[in-house]
Amino acid sequence: MQPDALGYFGEFGGRFVPEVLVAALSELEREIESAFGDPAFWREYESVLAEFVGRPSPVYEARRYAAPASSAKFVVKREDLNHTGAHKINNTVGQALLARRMGKKRLIAETGAGQHGVATATVGAKFGIPVDIYMGAVDVKRQALNVYIMQLLGATVHPVSGGTKTLKDATSEAFREWAARVGDTFYVIGSVVGAHPYPFMVREFQKIIGVEARQQCMERYGKLPSDVVACVGGGSNAAGIFAGFINDPEVRLWGVESAGEGTQTPRTAASLNAGTVGVLHGSRSYVLQTAEGQVRETHSISAGLDYPGVGPEHAFLKESGRARYVSVTDDEAVRAFYEFAKTEGVIPALESAHALAYARTLAAERGPEHLILVNLSGRGDKDIAQIRGLSRPAS
Amino acid sequence: MARLESIFKPGGLAFIPYIMAGDPDLDTTRAILTALAQHGADAIEVGIPYGDPLADGPAIAAAGARALANGVTLQKVLALVGEMHASLPPLILFTYYNLVYQFGLPAFARAAADAGAAGVIVPDVSLEEIEPLRLALGAHAIDMPLLVAPSTPPERAARIAEQSGGFIYVVSRLGVTGSGRAPDTEPLRAQIAVLRAATKKPLAVGFGISTREQVDAVRGLADGVIVGSALIDAYAGARGEEAARRVRAYVDGLSASV
Secondary structure (H helix, E strand, C coil), rough: CCCCCCCCCCCEEEECCHHHHHHHHHHHHHHHHHHHHHHHHHHHHHHHHHHHHHHCCCCCHHHHHHCCCCCEEEEEEEEHHHHHHHHHHHHHHHHHHHHHHHHCCCEEECCCCCCHHHHHHHHHHHHHHEEEEEHHHHHHHHCCCHHHHHHEEEEEEEEEEECCHHHHHHHHHHHHHHCCCCEEEECCCCCCCCCCCCHHHHHHHHHHHHHHHHHHHHHHCCCCCEEEEEECCCHHHHHHHHHHHHHHHHHHEEEEEEECCCCCCCCCCCCCHHHEEEECCCEEEEEEEEECCEECCCCCCCHHHCCCCCHHHHHHHHHHEEEEEEEEEEEHHHHHHHHHHHHHHCCEEEHHHHHHHHHHHHHHCCCHHHHHHHHCCCCCCHHHHHHCCCCCCCC | CCCCHCCCCCCCCCCEEECCCCCHHHHHHHHHHHHHHCCCCCEEEECCCCCCCCCCCCHHHHHHHHHHHHHCHHHHHHHHHHHHHHHCCCCCEEECHHHHHHCCHCCCCCCCCCCCCCCCCCCCCCCCHHHHHHHHHHCCEECCCCCEECCCCCCHHHHHHHCCCCCCCCCCCCCCCCCCCCHHHHHHHHHHHHHHCCCCCCEEEEEECHHHHHHHHHEEEEEEEEEEEHHHHHHHHHHHHHHHHHHHHHHHHHCCCC
């Protein structure tokens, strides 16, 4: 669906930003309208995705991971095979093309684990646009390898020492930096969050996941999946794969949040399951917050899901019942990570392991006529050091 | 209703300092408010701490973090305002939308009115989203000054001016609050010319004002000047009477509205 004129999906979304940014958001909105209606824009986007990113990404059946519990087909969309190792690049290619079209001289981006930062630094290098990345000081330490990769790609990484020194604060800092240089700077937001038109724009750039996957299911199996499963932090990979099936009411859509240590504990990142409606980073959606409205510190074993907000379209899909949002704990995600690696020869990102964990439970409830499609949003190389540091053995 | 508008005098320059309530504790805030009232403040913006202040630079963000660390809440700030407002110039609450939204807009407006606040500024609500809050506050005769940025196009600036209550908060330059970067004089003059043509409401300039020279530069151009981050820097690290002494010394140096 399209958001309304003020950027709302139902009662979620909108534009809650300082006035200094409004003109830039309006400018972006106008550019999107022109670019999205221009076949040449999409041709270039698709050609970069084909030649540089390696799309279309394949789907394959994870038979050994799903067995023996499942008799349903367990099909995985391989976003992990994209250049830079995750779905993030679909979005940064799109936004870099827009930035170039608008004549912007600099890209800025927030990053948590560093995946979106790497994807932004990559397109900055490819298109010759300088890049500044804002990253929480804690994450800079935790993700030293990604910091080095971004620097290798020519980006400047700015550690952010305010607040909790993580993704939330990096995002706030990127907004502030954008406010200071709003004329020549393009803010590349990494998920379907932020003020209108970002949630809509990012979804449109991730929609290719769902469009391809739908076509691949029809060609290979002659039918649509019964269920589509994706992890949700901000929610861009889920928004992308859901978009391909949103008009197929028989396809059930499942968003899997990070419960962390449990949705009833303070150590969670499940905004839709444990949060309340509020305003964060420019839009109204579900937020993990105190009763007074202070944003809470979150926890997830997966840095990419460790965010107190969620895209407004997901809030709308939850309220409308079109998609259902469940959660998986740190332990369940880690177990899926190990098992998927051992049974399939593919190391999934910890984010994607949340989707894999829930999908296997779901597969056990479905009959052989069903097909379950899981978005493997990224590869897990980035998580190896963290997994290795866990006390539990790899077997 | 005209409580805020009445602080602006023809040919004068109203001085509107901003402080963060509860930085580092509420007793210090009491002492600072009294000092500001005695040293020429025509109105005072009272910041209510919020953990994710998108419009604020490091000085105010850090002040908010200190207040939050000390357990200061919206309710406590309202209680402080209620206790002190009678002996102070008009008080303007300054905070972010999520705190107001969670409180409930009508309940917040009623509580702010009961506390004696003259105005409320919420910098992260765009013109398109302003209506429910403006109406709720209007029902209690509380003014809601709106911000106009250098990037605001003329036609939009005129619409903001029309909706703004008490005065129009003219942002002196791009970016967030903070004294690190001075006002951009030429775009500021141009924006003020646009606003003068569109409205008779008073204009107050803020963001990046920290020195006597910058205050003097606003004199004759606008009707009021807002000083926040530099004032917070002046008392940061001090408490109680020592903080108030530093505030008096800094404000006397600015010689605003004198």
